[in-house]
Amino acid sequence: MNRALLLHGRQYKPFKGFMEKTKQVWLVVFLFAFSGRVAAQADTMARQSAFRVFLDNDFINLRGHGSDQAYTNGIRLDYFNVLSGRRGLFSWMPRAGENSVNTTGVSAMQVMYSPEDLKKRQPDSSDFPYSGGLTASYSLHSSNPAKKFSLRSEITGGVMGPPALGEEMQRMVHRIMGFIEPKGWDYQLKTDLLINVDFTAEKMLHEFGRGAELVGGANASLGSMNNAASVYAIFRAGHINPYFNGFLAQTNAYRGSKKLFYNIIVSPRAELQIYNALVDGGLFRRWSGRDVSKANRPTLTASELNLGIDYGFALSW
16 A cells, blocks of 8 residues: 655745745645645556546635635646547647657636635725636647657636636535635626636756756746746656656656655746736626735736745655
């Protein structure tokens, strides 16, 4: 039996204030009793496919009290499958070469935003809005083990507003967990269409001998849901699978002969967010009646340059 413990955290600040001290630090443990983020993954068909469930709720945290501000809750279901040959409706998506390992992904996701004060029936117009999004996406991850680079394309479609069922989900979670009842969902952002295209490219920058490597990456998002761009680096050390042996090699546990193994992953990132429909209002019905102040907007939006870091430690035995 394999057991694993993963600690993961993320911290972002706007570029202009990145060197200042921050009071908000998120430490995530993949144990539902102690955190708001849970990931579960099961491999089938000799590692040719994988299913992943990802839950995230800001209100559950290690400090023992809630913090429903801005992004508040999300759930994502993913199914990945190694693709043989070029076929299907999305065969035009770019590949990483003739010898690439191609993995398709089908995902469904629901996300919610809510203001800092959940007791107000009419939220402050300068605070975060009540909003929800419900989307489905199709992705192709293409990795070249020989040249050590990968390309990932994703198409997302969905809806925001009441049809996304954000109100129903948040009320249910808060009722079950005994949290404050949110009062202002009557003022959630209007119904609108969400369509997005995302593209990511990654390349091996340096290998520090056996068991340590540095990967560089860039991402761009364009559409009616989110417009953003980012550059980042990924440093991995320990007992790790080859990063460019396909997407499932990145997500699966280490398959070496050691009974006890560890790995550490650090990923600093700089990101520019231009538009976020779930905060700014839908693109096709743009006016939302809200004017979220610069000081109160989510960190990764409002056309700001942000610097941040992902950090983690994993131990398995």
